[in-house]
Amino acid sequence: MFREPGNFKGKSLSRLGWGKSLREGKAERDRMVGSEAALVRKLEARIRKQARLIAAQREALASSRKIFDRASAAANIGVWQCSLPDETLDWTDVVYDMFDLPRGSALDRSEIVKLYSEESAQELHKRRGKAIADRTGFSLDAEIITGKGNRRWIRITASVECQDDIPIRIFGMKQDITVEKLLADRTRYLAEFDVMTGLANRSQFQTRLSELESGHSPTPAGALLLVDLDGFKTINDTFGHIAGDQCLKEAALRLKLVYGDAHFVARIGGDEFAILLGAHLDRNAIVHLARATVRAMAQPVDVQGRPLEFGASVGGALLADCSPCDLFSRADAALYAAKAAGRNTYSLFEPEAVLAEDSARVA
8 A cells, every 4th residue: 555755754753752752751750760869868968967966965965964963973962853733753863862762762752851850841841832832942951860860961952943823843952061061060169169168268258248238138147257267277287288178177067067058158268267147046046156166166176096176266246236348347356356365265246345446536
């Protein structure tokens, strides 16, 4: 059958067009696959980079946590939190160690509070309640008796976290300040007490006297007695300072027995003592105590099997007979009068003697 050349040529072009479309489709698909592969490689590279970054951050976080744990352990500082209102506690290891409890053991707040001293527990309850009510925080130095019976002081700091103005958590730090507390107490003790005898020192006596003179004394006083040991220098010179120190300790002990805890007794010099008596004592009671002091000091002191003897002169003044500013000088004058009378005796300041002396000066 005869076919026109034009028709044959048209059909060839059609086939050629279809082939071109196939090639172009394949090329487009190849381009798309290539583009997708490139995108996948790019995403994979980004993921690897993010993974390296996360690993580095995890390592840095672990390192920071290790440094924090070491620092908190060295400083005896632990972190705590308590969920509200269910009171669920969460502690770091240092806090467990502080309370002598096994690390990670279950915590019951009602049982933990029982480890606080009564006074500290009451103060903790008050400050914690106020902080939650006010949406603020608090700090407190508290005394605890640990699970093993050890007495410690801890410093608590706390902050309240709220959500929609509703407290949901209270958290903060606990620090063991036992050593700091002991050092502070020791420093305060050395500033106010005589190390050898355990009595108040001259500084504390002067403070009490100043409070009395200014009218701001926490405890009303009625009289002042000054005690000077007779024969003490001879013991020091003859038997040495160790024997002298033993006599001073014994003298302080005897004063404590005579006057008890109800009176303020201080060592104000080498062998000098001062006693502030309460306002409830009358003149007869003060005379009785002065005599008892002389008798107590007259008893020998056994030092390494050797009985050593010394005595005491006592001078006193009643606040009813003079102003607070004159109390010490009047008692000191009475003490010298006791020494002038032969020592180992007592003398009370007499207002009549001052009046007689003033009259003689006027005449």
